[in-house]
Amino acid sequence: MEGEAAPSADQAANAMANLNVDAGEQEQAGEPTPPKVELNGTSYKPLADGDYDAIVLSTGLKECVLAGLLSVRGMRVLQIDRNAYYGGHCASLNLKELYEKHNKPFDQNAAEQRFGRSRDYCVDMVPKLLMANGKLVKMLIQTDVTRYMDFNGIAGSYVFNSGKVYKLPVTPTEALTSSLVSLFQKNALRKFAEFVRTYKCPKRVADTLSKEEFRAALVQYFETHNPTKVSEVDALIERFDTKRETLVGAMEKKYGLPVFPESTDVEVGPGPVGIVVKTRTVKKGVAPEQGGPIKTVVSVEAFQGDANNQAGPVQASNRVAVGDILSHINGTSMLGKTDEDVKEAIRSAARPLKITFMKPAFDPSTQKYDLLNMTMRELYAKFGLDETTQNFLGHAMALQTDDSYLDKPAEPTVLACQLYGRSVGRYGQDSPYLYPNYGLSSLPEGFSRLSAIYGGTVMLRHDVDEIIMDPSTGEAVGVRVGDCAAKAKIIIGDASYFPPQMSRKTGSVVRSVCLLKKPIKSTVGDSCQVILPAKHLLNKKQDVYLSELGASLHVCPRGVNVAIASTTVETNEPVAELRQAFDLMGDIAERFDSVTDTFAPVDDGTKTKCFIVSSLDATSHFMSAAEDIERIYRAIFGKQLNLDEKLVESQQ
Amino acid sequence: MSGKTHHSKLVLLGDTAVGKSCLVVRFVRDEFFEFQEPTIGAAFLTQTVTLDDATVKFEIWDTAGQERYRSLAPMYYRGASAAVVVYDMTNRESYDGAKSWITELQRRGDPNVILALAGNKVDNEEQRQVPKEEVQEYANENGIVFFETSAKTAQNVRELFVEIANKLPKTEQADEASAFPVTDDVSEEKRGCC
Ligand SMILES: Nc1nc2c(ncn2[C@@H]2O[C@H](COP(=O)(O)OP(=O)(O)OP(=O)(O)O)[C@@H](O)[C@H]2O)c(=O)[nH]1
Ligand SMILES: [Mg+2]
Numbered sequence: 001m002e003g004e005a006a007p008s009a010d011q012a013a014n015a016m017a018n019l020n021v022d023a024g025e026q027e028q029a030g031e032p033t034p035p036k037v038e039l040n041g042t043s044y045k046p047l048a049d050g051d052y053d054a055i056v057l058s059t060g061l062k063e064c065v066l067a068g069l070l071s072v073r074g075m076r077v078l079q080i081d082r083n084a085y086y087g088g089h090c091a092s093l094n095l096k097e098l099y100e101k102h103n104k105p106f107d108q109n110a111a112e113q114r115f116g117r118s119r120d121y122c123v124d125m126v127p128k129l130l131m132a133n134g135k136l137v138k139m140l141i142q143t144d145v146t147r148y149m150d151f152n153g154i155a156g157s158y159v160f161n162s163g164k165v166y167k168l169p170v171t172p173t174e175a176l177t178s179s180l181v182s183l184f185q186k187n188a189l190r191k192f193a194e195f196v197r198t199y200k201c202p203k204r205v206a207d208t209l210s211k212e213e214f215r216a217a218l219v220q221y222f223e224t225h226n227p228t229k230v231s232e233v234d235a236l237i238e239r240f241d242t243k244r245e246t247l248v249g250a251m252e253k254k255y256g257l258p259v260f261p262e263s264t265d266v267e268v269g270p271g272p273v274g275i276v277v278k279t280r281t282v283k284k285g286v287a288p289e290q291g292g293p294i295k296t297v298v299s300v301e302a303f304q305g306d307a308n309n310q311a312g313p314v315q316a317s318n319r320v321a322v323g324d325i326l327s328h329i330n331g332t333s334m335l336g337k338t339d340e341d342v343k344e345a346i347r348s349a350a351r352p353l354k355i356t357f358m359k360p361a362f363d364p365s366t367q368k369y370d371l372l373n374m375t376m377r378e379l380y381a382k383f384g385l386d387e388t389t390q391n392f393l394g395h396a397m398a399l400q401t402d403d404s405y406l407d408k409p410a411e412p413t414v415l416a417c418q419l420y421g422r423s424v425g426r427y428g429q430d431s432p433y434l435y436p437n438y439g440l441s442s443l444p445e446g447f448s449r450l451s452a453i454y455g456g457t458v459m460l461r462h463d464v465d466e467i468i469m470d471p472s473t474g475e476a477v478g479v480r481v482g483d484c485a486a487k488a489k490i491i492i493g494d495a496s497y498f499p500p501q502m503s504r505k506t507g508s509v510v511r512s513v514c515l516l517k518k519p520i521k522s523t524v525g526d527s528c529q530v531i532l533p534a535k536h537l538l539n540k541k542q543d544v545y546l547s548e549l550g551a552s553l554h555v556c557p558r559g560v561n562v563a564i565a566s567t568t569v570e571t572n573e574p575v576a577e578l579r580q581a582f583d584l585m586g587d588i589a590e591r592f593d594s595v596t597d598t599f600a601p602v603d604d605g606t607k608t609k610c611f612i613v614s615s616l617d618a619t620s621h622f623m624s625a626a627e628d629i630e631r632i633y634r635a636i637f638g639k640q641l642n643l644d645e646k647l648v649e650s651q652q
Numbered sequence: 653m654s655g656k657t658h659h660s661k662l663v664l665l666g667d668t669a670v671g672k673s674c675l676v677v678r679f680v681r682d683e684f685f686e687f688q689e690p691t692i693g694a695a696f697l698t699q700t701v702t703l704d705d706a707t708v709k710f711e712i713w714d715t716a717g718q719e720r721y722r723s724l725a726p727m728y729y730r731g732a733s734a735a736v737v738v739y740d741m742t743n744r745e746s747y748d749g750a751k752s753w754i755t756e757l758q759r760r761g762d763p764n765v766i767l768a769l770a771g772n773k774v775d776n777e778e779q780r781q782v783p784k785e786e787v788q789e790y791a792n793e794n795g796i797v798f799f800e801t802s803a804k805t806a807q808n809v810r811e812l813f814v815e816i817a818n819k820l821p822k823t824e825q826a827d828e829a830s831a832f833p834v835t836d837d838v839s840e841e842k843r844g845c846c
Contacts, residue, residue, distance in 0.1 A: 048721070086725050137834065146834045147696060148727060427834060434834065438730060445725035452717035453695040460723040 037485045039468050039478045044485035048457050052078045052486055055479055057464055057493025060088030062613040062629050064444035064451070065136075066492050068143055069633060071454035072647045078486055079448060079456060080479070082463035085441075086448060088494055089596070090616055092122040092439030092555070098513065101125070102592040114589065115515060116557030122439030123513055123555065125594075126616045127547045127564035128625070129154055129433040129529055132426035133419055135626035136443075137434065138643040145446040150437040152553050153429020155525025159396035160532040160544075161388065165522050165584060168396050170424050185389050192383040192393075195368070196417045202367070205260045206244035210638035211237065214244065217259060218251075224335075225255040225294060241604070242631065246409055249372030252361035256282025257294065257335070262359040263327060264319045269352045274312015276302040277326060279338045294336040299325045299360070320357045328356035371411035379410040387535075393417060395533040395543055399623055401568070402534060402542050416623075433529060433621070437554040450648075464497050467610065475609045490636060492611040495599035502610060503599040509566060509618040510574035513592040514585055516561040519548065521586055526550025526561060529620055530584065537580055542568040545620035546581045563588075566618045569595060604635045611635055657700075657707045660820055661731050664714050665757070666738035667749035671772040674803035675738060676714050679813055684804050701817040708817040710734075722756075729757070734766040734816050741771040741800060742779040747787070754794065766819050768797035770812055775802040 036043040037050040053075035056067040063079070064086075071077045085091055095118035099106035112118060130137050130151075140146045158165045161180060169178035175189045206214060215237060222229040240247035248259045278301040282294060300322050303315040314320050326334050329345045330353050337345075346353070362370045369379060380390050394400045398416035405413055423432030436442045448458055466480040478487040495503035519526050532544040544567040551558040565581035567574075575593050582588065601612035611632045617624055633641045664672045677683055680699045695716040701708045713732070718724050729735075735757050739750035754767060769791055771782060784800060791798035797815050801808040 132834075141835060151834045438727075442727050445727040449695070449716070449718065449725060449727065452715075455717065457717045457720060458723040459721040462721075 037478070037487060039480075039485055039487060040470060044480065045483055047479070047481050047484035047486035048078050048459065049076075050486050052076045052488045054078075054490045054492060055080065055486060055488040057081075057479070057491065057497035058088040059083075059086045059444050059448055059458070059460070060494055060613070061090050061440070061444045061447075061616070062625060062632075063088065063493055064447035065139060065629050066611075066613075066632060067456060068145065068447035068450035068454075069139075069629075069641070069647070070492075070636075071451040071456040072143060073637075074454075077451055077456040078488070079451060079458045080462050080464060080481070081458075081460050082497075084461050086445045086460070087125075087441035088444070090124065090126040090128075090440060090444070092124050092441040094118045095121040095123075098123050098592060102513075102594060104592065115560055120557045121555065121562075122441070123562055124440045124564070125511075126440070127511070127513075127545075127549075127566060127620055128440060128616070129435055129547060129621050131419060131432055131621055131623065132423035132429065132434050133432075134423065134622065135630070135643055136622040139626065139629070139641075140443075140446070142643065142645060142647045143447070143450050144648045145450050148446045148449055149442050151427070151434045152437060152527075153427065154431045154433035154435055154527045154529060154547075155429075156523050156528040157396070157424075157431040157433065158523060158528055158530040159392045160530055160536055160580070160584070161392065162536060165520075165530055166392075168392065170421060180392065181389060182386070185386055188384045189389055192385060193421075195383070196414055197421060199371075199414055199418060200367075201411070201415060202363075203262070204245050204248075206248050207640045208642070209640075212638070221251065221255075221259050225257070242627075245372060245411070249370075249409060253370075253373045255294070256361065257297070257325075258359065258361040261327065264317075264357050266314050266317045266320060266355050266357065267352050268313045268355060272304075272306055272312055273314055273346060273355070274304050274306065275300050275314050275320075276304055277339045277342055296338055297325045297327075297335055298337060298339050298342045299323055300357070314355070314357075321359075321363075323360055323363055324357040325360055326355060327358040328354075330354050331356075369410070371414055372409050374410050375407050376410040376413045377406040379414070380406075391533050391535055396531040399531075399619065399621055401617075401619060430525075431529070435527065435549065435553050439555050467491060467498055469608070474607065477609075490605075490609045490611060492632065492636075493613065495601070495612050495615065498610055498612055501602070502608070503601050503612055506598045506600045506614070508569040508574065508595050508597050509615075510569050510577060510593070510595045511564060511566040511618075512575060512578050512582070512594075514563045514565070514582070514588045515556075515590040516548075516563050516585055516587070517559065517589055518586060519550065519561050520546075520563065520584055523548070526552055530581075531620075532580060537577075539571070540567070540577060541570060542618070544578060544581050545618060546584065547620045564620075566620065568618045605632070606635055656822075657709055658820060658822060659709050659711065660733045660817075661711045661713065662734040662736060662816070663728060663732045664712065664736050664738060665719065665750075665753045666715075666770075667740075667746045668720065670738045670740040670743070670746050670750075671803050672738045673714055675736075675770065675772060675801065675809060676712050678803040678806055678809045680712070682806070684806075686804075699813070701814055703814070703817055706822050708820060710813065710817075726760075729761050732761070732765055733820055734768065735761065736768045736770055736812070736816070738770045738772050739782070740773050741782045741784075742773055742776045744781040747771075747782045751790070754796070764821070766797065766816055767794070768799070768812060768816055771798070771800040773802060773804070774800040774807060775805045 035046060037046045054070050054077050056063050056077060056079045059079060059081040067077050067079050093101060095111060095115060096106050157168045159168050166180040169175045169181060172190050172193055175181060175193055176186050181189055215233060218233045219230055236247060251259055277298050279296050280299050281296055302322060305311055326342055328334060330349055334342055394405060397420045398413045420432050452458060462481050464479050464481055467476050468478045468480055470477045476491045478485050527549050530546040534540040534543050537544060546565045548561055548563040549555045550561050556562050563585050565578040567577050571577060574595050598615035600614040605611035614628050630641055666672050674684060676697055680697045695714045697712045699710050713728060737750045737753045739746040750769060771787055788798060799808045799812045801812055
């Protein structure tokens with residue numbers, strides 16, 4: 001059974017003949033008149049059980065992860081794929097299938113003589129690696145899918161710079177010794193590295209809220225700070241759909257107070273409160289009527305012990321820090337008041353009194369830089385990092401695909417660098433990357449098995465003829481396969497299963513699978529990732545990715561390496577855009593080129609109940625794929641998937 | 653009672669309602685529930701069999717919703733050293749199903765995999781539809797381990813798994829040592845910089 005990744009079509013046809021299974025007609029024994037499925041007034045034979053919470057079309061990675069998550073959440077899921085194998089566009093192929101897929105004649109004897117047994121190959125159609133501490137691994141762990149698979153580490157992570165490959169420096173020692181880093185940069189890089197390592201990201205709650213909760217919070221905030229903006233809330237939410245934190249950061253910068261205040265109450269008995277307060281000006285709001293803008297707040301300037309140097313009640317609570325804002329006294333708002341008002345309020349209130357403190361939006365005592373309100377370009381400048389250093393940090397470590405990140409808020413890039421560092425050696429591997437033995441299609445297979453264990457049903461070899469929409473609501477209500485149909489509340493899937501107007505082409509990706517007889521020069525081990533930032537390439541705006549896998553990962557026989565180069569297509573000669581990756585590979589024994597169009601949905605699917613996944617991109621890691629899964633999960637449930645929550649109970 | 657522990661992945665196959673899950677539960681927990689709800693989230697159980705000279709730890713993969721339309725993922729078969737195909741001896745159709753599962757296993761699987769047939773529900777003798785001799789002959793021809801079992805009375809359940817354990821090659825484990833478990837209980841290592 002080893003090594004057979006995707007049963008080929010003819011094998012599948014055999015299986016069909018042998019087993020005499022007809023599309024959708026296998027019914028439960030002893031049920032003479034099967035129930036009918038009624039959709040839009042037409043009645044159909046039931047497809048499988050005929051009625052589901054969700055139907056998932058294709059067994060691609062994202063589709064399978066979503067099928068698994070939905071099943072674990074208690075939804076009844078039917079998964080359908082037109083192919084005889086798992087994986088959809090990201091299947092893993094044996095050697096014969098690799099040749100056939102690329103329309104190359106396959107002479108079994110000759111090919112196996114050169115490259116070893118066909119069945120020992122599992123070549124990914126979409127090459128990607130898993131970041132050890134990344135979101136996809138978290139999804140694998142929270143669902144226990146890791147128990148169905150074996151992982152190995154990728155040996156090395158490299159970056160291409162002026163014609164050569166360099167190991168990415170990760171530890172402070174490597175930063176000091178790497179020949180990639182110029183003498184003048186070493187100290188700056190070390191400082192930046194230390195900043196990234198210790199950066200404590202404040203709790204960002206915006207993404208955990210449902211759309212309604214988020215909307216309510218924004219409305220309330222604008223009502224206080226700038227009521228004229230309330231009418232724009234919906235447009236803002238739409239525009240910043242995937243970047244809520246950026247919106248929140250901008251609002252806080254403008255109006256000076258946190259959108260999601262973290263508050264704490266302290267009860268004060270008789271005696272001194274023990275704090276020094278001071279009026280601070282916050283950015284002015286612009287609300288002439290309706291209560292007026294909040295121009296000032298009163299915050300804790302210092303703590304003051306009593307005559308015996310005993311800490312006052314506020315300091316003793318250990319929940320208030322210097323810089324915190326006094327927001328309420330006995331429930332009355334102090335926002336917009338001055339220190340004199342506050343002192344007077346404390347003097348005149350009966351004891352015990354309740355003081356509410358609020359963390360400021362940006363806390364200079366714990367955060368050196370306000371990373372939501374400064375760009376990455378500005379942060380690099382603060383540390384004095386030059387272009388070469390910026391280039392490998394941004395592209396090879398933070399995995400940005402082009403330079404547009406430089407002018408966006410710095411926090412996501414800093415967090416991506418942090419993720420990289422925390423992934424290195426997480427499971428004892430030398431790079432930040434993991435890879436599942438026998439190829440990436442074990443990922444969809446594993447999540448699909450998860451779905452099945454939680455009651456899901458899977459049908460391969462069934463093409464969907466129609467997505468049935470209710471014309472009165474414009475919502476999908478089911479799918480039709482031949483004269484069978486199944487109802488569903490939502491339909492998730494690959495764009496190719498839906499009417500063409502529901503998705504749009506976003507571009508093309510060129511991928512080149514190369515069989516090598518020797519590992520890539522100047523790398524160690526038999527597996528690695530090399531990122532070729534566009535800056536160092538001829539006429540490229542988007543980076544080129546090169547990943548190499550070897551026999552230790554059970555994807556090919558010993559003595560062979562599978563190297564796959566990919567990039568987003570920018571010219572009429574896509575394969576030529578990979579030439580510098582080919583140069584690095586040295587002698588290429590066989591090459592298989594392909595260009596695939598990529599698609600994205602035209603909307604988030606909440607109106608049509610058709611949730612379409614975006615095609616996998618050219619990057620050689622799962623960052624964007626995991627984010628797309630999160631996006632769809634949020635569109636379906638209205639809430640962010642909590643990656644730290646265990647979703648299944650571990651057995652035994 | 654000594655020797656090494658051999659790990660063996662064992663997959664269960666067969667038509668629906670023949671008693672696959674009940675057999676596993678009987679073997680692993682020595683329990684039987686007449687009206688067992690389909691066990692949610694438990695398609696992966698382990699049980700150890702102690703032989704005279706070795707111990708075999710079975711990792712038992714029960715099917716779950718992928719088999720209904722013959723959509724089992726390759727990962728299900730991959731690396732399995734034994735497969736138990738179950739039919740219900742009170743149901744002729746399920747025996748035909750069992751034979752086609754065996755055909756598929758022989759086609760897709762590793763030639764070294766140990767195949768076993770279990771004619772389950774033998775406690776229901778009066779409703780028998782599949783004669784024992786017929787299956788025995790088929791099993792002998794194909795070199796397949798064969799038992800008539802009852803998850804209800806426990807008849808031959810242990811015997812079936814012990815026989816498989818006996819037949820497993822007790823050679824050194826294939827070198828899978830390089831693979832490592834990815835779980836959340838690995839301590840968060842605070843190394844590296846950014
Ligand atoms: N009399 C009798 N009934 C049994 C025996 N084993 C299982 N059953 C009954 O058969 C039914 C199906 O058993 P399961 O173990 O769920 O069958 P399964 O093969 O796992 O079915 P699927 O999970 O649907 O593929 C249950 O009602 C059991 O009580 C047995 O040995 N004797
Ligand atoms: Mg079962």
